[in-house]
Amino acid sequence: MEGGYETDGNGGDVDDREEGSGLTRRALIAGAAAAAGGAITAGATRGLVQEAPDPTKVPGARPVVVGSRSPHETPEKLLSGSMGGSSRTPLQELHGIMTPADLHFERHHHGIPQIDPATYRLLIHGMVERPTLFTLDDLKRFPQVSKLLFLECSGNGGGAYTSSPSPEHTPQSVDGLLSTSEWSGVALSTLFEEVGAHAEATWFLAEGSDAAVMGRSIPMEKAWDDAMIAYAQNGEAIRPEQGYPARVFLPGWEGNASVKWVRRIELADRPSMFRDETSKYTDPLPDGTARQFSFVMDAKSIITYPTYPRRLPGPGFVEISGYAWTGRGLIERVEVSTDGGDSWHDAVLQEPVLPKCTTRFRHGWEWDGGPAHLLSRATDETGYAQPIRQQVLDARGPGTRYHSNAIRGWRVARDGFIAFAPV
Amino acid sequence: MSGGAGVSQRAVLAAVALAVALPMVTACGADDVGRATESGTGAMTATVVSGDERPAAARAGAAEPVYGFGTPATAAQIAAWDIDIGPDGAGLPPGRGTVAEGLEVWERHRCILCHGPTGREGPNDVLTGRVPGDEFPFANDRSLRSTVGNYWPYATTLFDYTRRAMPFDLPGTMTDEEVYAVVGAMLYFNDLLPADAVVDSATVVDTHMPARNRFVPDNRTGGPTIR
Ligand code: HEC
Numbered sequence: 238m239e240g241g242y243e244t245d246g247n248g249g250d251v252d253d254r255e256e257g258s259g260l261t262r263r264a265l266i267a268g269a270a271a272a273a274g275g276a277i278t279a280g281a282t283r284g285l286v287q288e289a290p291d292p293t294k295v296p297g298a299r300p301v302v303v304g305s306r307s308p309h310e311t312p313e314k315l316l317s318g319s320m321g322g323s324s325r326t327p328l329q330e331l332h333g334i335m336t337p338a339d340l341h342f343e344r345h346h347h348g349i350p351q352i353d354p355a356t357y358r359l360l361i362h363g364m365v366e367r368p369t370l371f372t373l374d375d376l377k378r379f380p381q382v383s384k385l386l387f388l389e390c391s392g393n394g395g396g397a398y399t400s401s402p403s404p405e406h407t408p409q410s411v412d413g414l415l416s417t418s419e420w421s422g423v424a425l426s427t428l429f430e431e432v433g434a435h436a437e438a439t440w441f442l443a444e445g446s447d448a449a450v451m452g453r454s455i456p457m458e459k460a461w462d463d464a465m466i467a468y469a470q471n472g473e474a475i476r477p478e479q480g481y482p483a484r485v486f487l488p489g490w491e492g493n494a495s496v497k498w499v500r501r502i503e504l505a506d507r508p509s510m511f512r513d514e515t516s517k518y519t520d521p522l523p524d525g526t527a528r529q530f531s532f533v534m535d536a537k538s539i540i541t542y543p544t545y546p547r548r549l550p551g552p553g554f555v556e557i558s559g560y561a562w563t564g565r566g567l568i569e570r571v572e573v574s575t576d577g578g579d580s581w582h583d584a585v586l587q588e589p590v591l592p593k594c595t596t597r598f599r600h601g602w603e604w605d606g607g608p609a610h611l612l613s614r615a616t617d618e619t620g621y622a623q624p625i626r627q628q629v630l631d632a633r634g635p636g637t638r639y640h641s642n643a644i645r646g647w648r649v650a651r652d653g654f655i656a657f658a659p660v
Numbered sequence: 661m662s663g664g665a666g667v668s669q670r671a672v673l674a675a676v677a678l679a680v681a682l683p684m685v686t687a688c689g690a691d692d693v694g695r696a697t698e699s700g701t702g703a704m705t706a707t708v709v710s711g712d713e714r715p716a717a718a719r720a721g722a723a724e725p726v727y728g729f730g731t732p733a734t735a736a737q738i739a740a741w742d743i744d745i746g747p748d749g750a751g752l753p754p755g756r757g758t759v760a761e762g763l764e765v766w767e768r769h770r771c772i773l774c775h776g777p778t779g780r781e782g783p784n785d786v787l788t789g790r791v792p793g794d795e796f797p798f799a800n801d802r803s804l805r806s807t808v809g810n811y812w813p814y815a816t817t818l819f820d821y822t823r824r825a826m827p828f829d830l831p832g833t834m835t836d837e838e839v840y841a842v843v844g845a846m847l848y849f850n851d852l853l854p855a856d857a858v859v860d861s862a863t864v865v866d867t868h869m870p871a872r873n874r875f876v877p878d879n880r881t882g883g884p885t886i887r
Pocket of ligand 1: 346347512765774784786787806808818822
């Protein structure tokens, strides 16, 4: 499907990625190279780097106005062939919780628009006292809010939900529609107060200035709670592919509702029933109904080291590490199993542990060289524990396509090879 | 829509709370209360100047702007961007088309290239198809494709989305009459309108959509139960 038009009618959010994809081939090559070198870092096999002279014997380079990564480091997003556009974050190559802005995942429904910040306007109207146009400079004059938050596409993880998921999934290919940034902007409540939002307004509609004029309806409660209009990401202006110059950001909620390139917000007393809250982003249930406006992303975790296509070089200490997150607030606990769920150990949660943000977890493990099955299970502050696939199947059936959060896992073979194996 | 019920109730409560809270807010003065610096959540905020802890309701309906930033939007500016169509038909433009014209639009605007001669054939999103008895077995049958005829609850959404986003490579280039007509063609493909139908705003609102009553609000609440 690489480079072709998406034909499955799912618009690329849910990507079962079975045999024969470009990813599989690439990952295989990386795996083989890593095996040949006995190295555990697949990244080092990419790109030829010239042998440098002894750095203590020559003066170093001068500063440049904009820095760049070491030529030895070449993390890349994984592109899909969807027509609107999507790309996945290389979770297995990142440390801590932050996602470099140029590696943030993307899911667009109609490509990335080019918007001139000088002519940008945000219109807020509808059930308000004062319909108002805000320039970007206007938005920046209001008191700022800034938070570390995850953003996840609700189609993330679809590849783990099939009956026989590919063992050649990487964290990136299965759950890479997840990224974490510091998002800065103005609280939507501040803007709604400014325009005199009517108390009778129960929903607000947000539309982008992309070619789909993509729209979503959002309950007003979210605006009074923690929704924002973000104009900065990780300290700099939001990237074009993340909604430059300004986007809606709804902490903890499915990414699609955080409308990028937002140009219009209308306060109303009912949802608009946009295409992306009816035809898409709804969840059929076994009783013949479909869940609508299923905004919150439930607790989830994934081990990002060690995972396919890496190979463990030999028995000894392995620090198992990964991400946990929940749209309902704080991650309270992450447990790790190395025996397929027979026994569980509390992982260490690395600070900071923040609400609606990814939390990095770690668990030290002494690999004895035998077969192992690594799993992680997150529990959030509401007491919700990440389910196994069968529990989701019982609740939603096999046909559901969003909110795939069942326990992910990795099988380690005696030879150190690792394969994706969720439960 | 059923999901709205809980929210509207809240709004009523909110309105009551507002009425009660208003004199107090006035007494405090907008300067003290309104211009509070929002506090971030968690460790990232170094100094919390003063969190705005008034209930949400008390922040609605402010008679005066707090900061005075921004410019009043004119009716013409709003009209230029206010394109969404409500499920009740609000926003539908004047005009009409016929299914017969819609079948011409289907070819002239190249819908046929990406969605096939009858909306079933692809290569892009499948738009046509009914389930026998208009059942809704999507949760149990992963291979079943959702279509306008078996999954879309409102034809107003079909008008809205087609007008704003299609044809994919030339979005927003059809006249309202062409949109009415091609919406008619898609409803006809799905056996929801006869071949000789005329399509106007009333048709778009009134056409029976088999999946209309299938949608329910989110019942996930956190806590130990998997839903
Ligand atoms: C160049 C290819 C192309 C052309 C031409 C095209 N479409 Fe589309 N259409 C798409 C793609 C791709 C999508 C999915 C977009 C997305 O996922 O956001 C789509 C989605 C749709 C949908 C929503 C499907 C769903 O299930 O949500 C409708 C309705 C639709 N098109 C109607 C039309 C009509 C009517 C025309 C002609 C006026 C047309 N299309 C022309 C490519 C095309």
